[in-house]
Amino acid sequence: xxxxxxxxxPKGLYIGGKWCESADGGTFETINPSNLxxxxxxxxxxxxxxxxxxxxxxAALEEWRQVPIAERARCLEAxxxxxxxxxxxxxxxxxxxxxxxxxxxxxxxxxxxATLRYFAGLISEIKxxxxxxxxxxINFPRRQPYGVVAKxxxxxxxxxxCVEKAAAPLAAGNCVVIKGSxxxxxxxLRLGELCEGIFPxxxxxxxxxxxxxxxxxxxxxxxxxxxxxxxxxxxxxxxxAAAESLKVVSLELGGKNPIIIxxxxxxxxxxxxxxxxxxxxxxxxxxxxxxxxxxxESLHGAVTDELVxxxxxxxxxxxxxxxxxxxxxxxxxxxxxxxxxxxESAKKEGAECLTxxxxxxxxxxxxxxxxxxxxxxxxxxxxxIGREEIFGPIMSVMPWSNYEEMLGVANGVxxxxxxxxxxxxxAKAMETAERVEAGYVWINSTGRYLGAPYGGWKQSGxxxxxxxxxxxxxxxxxxxxxxxxxx
Numbered sequence: 001x002x003x004x005x006x007x008x009x010p011k012g013l014y015i016g017g018k019w020c021e022s023a024d025g026g027t028f029e030t031i032n033p034s035n036l037x038x039x040x041x042x043x044x045x046x047x048x049x050x051x052x053x054x055x056x057x058x059a060a061l062e063e064w065r066q067v068p069i070a071e072r073a074r075c076l077e078a079x080x081x082x083x084x085x086x087x088x089x090x091x092x093x094x095x096x097x098x099x100x101x102x103x104x105x106x107x108x109x110x111x112x113x114a115t116l117r118y119f120a121g122l123i124s125e126i127k128x129x130x131x132x133x134x135x136x137x138i139n140f141p142r143r144q145p146y147g148v149v150a151k152x153x154x155x156x157x158x159x160x161x162c163v164e165k166a167a168a169p170l171a172a173g174n175c176v177v178i179k180g181s182x183x184x185x186x187x188x189l190r191l192g193e194l195c196e197g198i199f200p201x202x203x204x205x206x207x208x209x210x211x212x213x214x215x216x217x218x219x220x221x222x223x224x225x226x227x228x229x230x231x232x233x234x235x236x237x238x239x240x241a242a243a244e245s246l247k248v249v250s251l252e253l254g255g256k257n258p259i260i261i262x263x264x265x266x267x268x269x270x271x272x273x274x275x276x277x278x279x280x281x282x283x284x285x286x287x288x289x290x291x292x293x294x295x296x297e298s299l300h301g302a303v304t305d306e307l308v309x310x311x312x313x314x315x316x317x318x319x320x321x322x323x324x325x326x327x328x329x330x331x332x333x334x335x336x337x338x339x340x341x342x343x344e345s346a347k348k349e350g351a352e353c354l355t356x357x358x359x360x361x362x363x364x365x366x367x368x369x370x371x372x373x374x375x376x377x378x379x380x381x382x383x384x385i386g387r388e389e390i391f392g393p394i395m396s397v398m399p400w401s402n403y404e405e406m407l408g409v410a411n412g413v414x415x416x417x418x419x420x421x422x423x424x425x426x427a428k429a430m431e432t433a434e435r436v437e438a439g440y441v442w443i444n445s446t447g448r449y450l451g452a453p454y455g456g457w458k459q460s461g462x463x464x465x466x467x468x469x470x471x472x473x474x475x476x477x478x479x480x481x482x483x484x485x486x487x
Contacts, residue, residue, distance in 0.1 A: 001318050001364070003032055006039070006093050006186070013043050013208065014192030016056030017201025023048040028210070030185055033099040033329040033336075034318045034368040042185045045209035050177075050216040053205040057148040057175035058222050060202030065145050065173040067200075072171060073120035078198045080116035083109060083163070086194065090187055094158045095319040098184035099329040099369070101281035102320050108160040115164045115466070118450045119171040122471055126172060137483050143475035145173035146225040146248065150217045152179045152238070154230045155331050156285045159187035165227055165465075166204065172474040174225065177205045179214055183331045218242055225474060226250070229287075232389070232414070232459050239462075250463030250473060252287065253456060254389040255417030258410040259290035260432060262423035263298045270299070270422045271306030274395065276446050277420050280314055280327050280373055284393040285335075287460070288418045288440070291390065292379075293397045294406055300399045304377055307395070308355045311373040316360055318368075327393060329369040336369040339392035342385055343374065349383045351376040351396070381409050389415065411437040416457030420446070439464075 011019040026044040031037070045053075064072075083090065091105035098105075128141035149169040153161040158181050166176045180188025185208045192206045207213060218226055218241045226249045228238045235253040242249045259277055261270045277290030284291065295303045319328035330336040343357055356374030359366055371393055379386045379396035386396050400406035410419070419438035423429050433441045439456045440448075448454060453464040464470055 001321075003034065003037070003096050003318070004092060004320055006096060008040075008093065008186060008190060010040060010042050010186065010189045011193070013045055013049055013053070014189065014195075014204070014206040015049070015053045016059070016205065017196070019192070022046055022209075028182070030097060030183075031332075032096055033331055034096075036368060039097060040186065042189070042208050045179075045207040045213040047212070047216040049207060049209075050213055050220060053177045053207050054148055054217070054220050054222050056202040056205055057177055060200055061145075061147055061175050063200055064175055064203045067173070069123045069126070072173065073123050075198050076116045076120035076167060076171060079163070079194065080113035080120075082194045082198070083113045083116070087113075090159050090190065092320060093187045093190065094184065095328075097186045098155055098158050098181075099283065099319050099331050100156070100285075101323065101326045101328055103323065104281040108157055112160045112163045114450060115167050119167040119471060122468060123171050125468055126471065126475060128477070136485055139479065139481045142478045142480060143172075143472065144478055145169075146474060146476055147174060148223050149174045149176050149225040149227065149474065150179070150220070150223045151176055152214050152217065152226070152228045152230070153181055153188075155181035155183040156282055158184040159191065161229060162188040162191050162206070165229065168471045169225070169227070169474045170199075170203070172471060174474055175203045175205075177207065177217060177223070179207050179209065179217055182208065182210050214238075215241060218247075219244065221245065223247065228252070235461070250465070251461040252463075252465060253417070253459060253461045254391070254415055255287045255289070255456065255460055256292060256387065256389050256413045256415040257288060257290050257418045257420070257438065258292045258294050258436070259420040259422065260406070260410060260436075261293065261295040261299060261303060262421075262425060262428060263296040264424050265299065265422045267299055267302035268306050270295070271303050271310055273420065273422055273444075273446060274307060275310045275314075277442075278393070278395055280311075280393055281325050283327060283330055283371070285331060285391050290418070290420050291395055292386065292410070293395055294400050294410055295397060297399045297401045300397075304354060304375070304397055307375050307397070311355055311375055311395075314373055316365065316370060316372065327370075327373055330371055330392060331369075333369065335391065336371065339371055339390060339394070342388075342390050342392065342394060345384045346376055346394075349385075351379050351383055351385060354397075356393070381412055387413050407432070407435060414459040417460035418442070
């Protein structure tokens with residue numbers, strides 16, 4: 001099926017309120033993963049471009065930090081309104097460029113504008129408490145912005161992450177340099193056009209490029225605060241590079257997340273929760289995906305039958321069609337080959353493939369980077385698919401009978417982002433929620449809500465997002481100790 005025309009040509013890097021080519025004129029291609037056709041040329045930022053973007057943000061800082069909070073909130077609200085007005089165009093752009101389902105990308109646009117409005121309304125909570133330690137004396141903390149904040153984002157929520165991850169820093173009075181995904185860069189550059197006329201020049205800067213641009217941004221001496229979303233290895237590299245100059249870093253990293261199904265669960269509903277939690281409308285390319293299914297042995301057969309039935313019912317196709325749950329292509333050739341490597345390792349290590357485990361039969365889909373939704377049974381924790389993050393549409397079923405042993409295996413990976421629990425036994429649900437090593441836990445539920453802290457344990461990250469704690473984390477405290485008459 002022919003891809004729709006996006007009617008968008010990148011104008012360049014967005015720096016200091018202006019559009020410019022990369023310093024050396026370098027570009028890279030962005031590819032439609034559904035058919036491997038070229039979508040366009042995108043500027044490839046150099047170290048010089050990063051210097052210019054940071055300098056523009058630094059120059060704008062004094063003006064932006066002095067803007068009254070009501071006016072900063074108005075700017076965020078204005079951007080949210082502009083996103084709402086262009087939501088369909090942005091959703092289609094992300095669907096074509098990243099391979100994620102159109103309806104899922106529509107949801108991303110709703111979440112994005114809601115996040116801007118959430119932090120716009122939360123700005124007045126940037127405050128502290130005073131204390132007195134004697135007559136004619138007051139002690140009070142002031143929260144001030146860090147300054148220039150670098151935001152480095154992945155491909156699975158291209159536009160949403162560019163905006164969502166900048167909302168709290170902007171609300172707190174920082175200026176930002178956003179580096180969007182190299183695999184799906186178009187909507188991040190479109191954001192620059194949407195910001196025009198809303199923020200003072202230099203408050204929002206957007207660059208595109210590869211690892212060299214990211215490293216230049218992380219190590220730049222005038223960047224005070226960094227937020228990164230991506231893989232654990234890259235997150236470690238970011239943290240190590242930032243440590244040289246003691247920059248404050250927040251990290252949202254990978255996950256190998258369990259969904260734990262107890263013997264009192266309804267097999268069909270439990271399977272549906274696992275399939276939904278796997279984020280198949282993003283091909284499993286989500287840090288929070290519930291890729292390890294711990295099912296009690298008494299329900300093993302019933303749940304696996306339902307998993308297979310529901311997985312095989314998922315439509316597979318190009319992501320711009322009108323479908324809620326279409327399974328689209330993997331974002332890049334590199335990631336596609338990595339996923340196929342996991343399938344090969346599962347075969348060698350003896351996992352039982354219940355469905356999928358390869359490519360679709362449709363010759364048109366074979367022109368793109370499509371992988372069938374795949375379920376392996378009787379996976380053991382020593383297998384690669386049982387311990388490593390795949391970031392693809394592969395689920396591993398791990399039957400259990402002993403609660404303590406199961407919990408040990410569930411907690412026995414380096415990750416600790418999310419966990420899901422399916423049971424009607426409230427006591428067991430709460431005990432498991434307390435003991436599972438994850439930063440975000442669902443009980444008979446899925447989905448995320450603004451205001452609920454989201455962040456990982458262990459190697460899955462540092463810091464909390466989507467809540468008041470995120471907003472405050474983009475401020476630093478200056479304590480003022482004052483007497484109101486001279487000594």
